Amino acid sequence: MRKRDRFFLKVSIIMGSWKNHVRQGLQHRDHREKLPFVGVFTSLSQLEERFELRDEILADVQSQSLERHGVEVGGNATLLRLRLRESEHLVDKLSQTVSDLTTVLHLKEDEVQYWQSRVSQFHQEALTLAKGSNTLKEALSEYEFTIECQSKELAALRVDQQCLKEALADALREKERLLQRWMEEKIKEADRLNNYNITQARWQHLTKHLKKHLQKGVGKEHEPTPTNSSSDAAQSTSAIQRINNPTDMHSGLPDQCHISGPPQA
Secondary structure, three states: OOHHHHHHHHHHHHHHHHHHHHHHHHHHHHHHHHHHHHHHHHHHHHHHHHHHHHHHHHHHHHHHHHHHHOOOOOHHHHHHHHHHHHHHHHHHHHHHHHHHHHHHHHHHHHHHHHHHHHHHHHHHHHHHHHHHHHHHHHHHHHHHHHHHHHHHHHHHHHHHHHHHHHHHHHHHHHHHHHHHHHHHHHHHHHHHHHHHHHHHHHHHHHHHHHHHHHHHHHHOOOOOOOOOHHHHHHHHHHHHHHHHOHHHOOOOOOOOOOOOOOOOO
């Protein structure tokens, strides 16, 4: 805090303490000098009012006596008239006060009736609000129960989701493994197919060569042959049988020569 702020803070504290001190001094003075004489001041004001009233009534009585008789009447008669006029004035004043109080009473009664109606209205509104509050409390309890059930269901669904994720990961790994095995098998099958095609080409070439050789041998049958012609014929016959039955030597090869698609995961 800066010096200026501290200075203003100290000044405000000093001013506040000074105001409190002055206020306490004025309250002490009123308690000592004013409160004991409140009743005296009230009585004095009432006596001054009565004195002024009597003075006016006395002057009025004296003027009326002079106008009627031309002479002043006795002190007792004047006093009686004074008291009579004062009593009449007090009666009028009291009547006016009673009338004012009656009017105020009627107003207060109307006000009381109004406030009673307001109280009954507020009571009815309070009952309605209490019913609404009970309804809202019941709805709130139902919502809390529903939220609790949904929270439990959500937790169960999250567990199921985690299990499904793990199962999906396992299925993906299994798929990759099966795909790798399928690719390896297809590569081996392609190698076997290539070897089979190569073998078939070799056998076709050999078949053509043997057929040519056989045709040459058949053409020479009508010619005189040496003593080993029977052995050459037997060799040609066995070679033709092997050419006509090439599958006996390649029974282990696959029947289909095409590559199928990958297995479904």
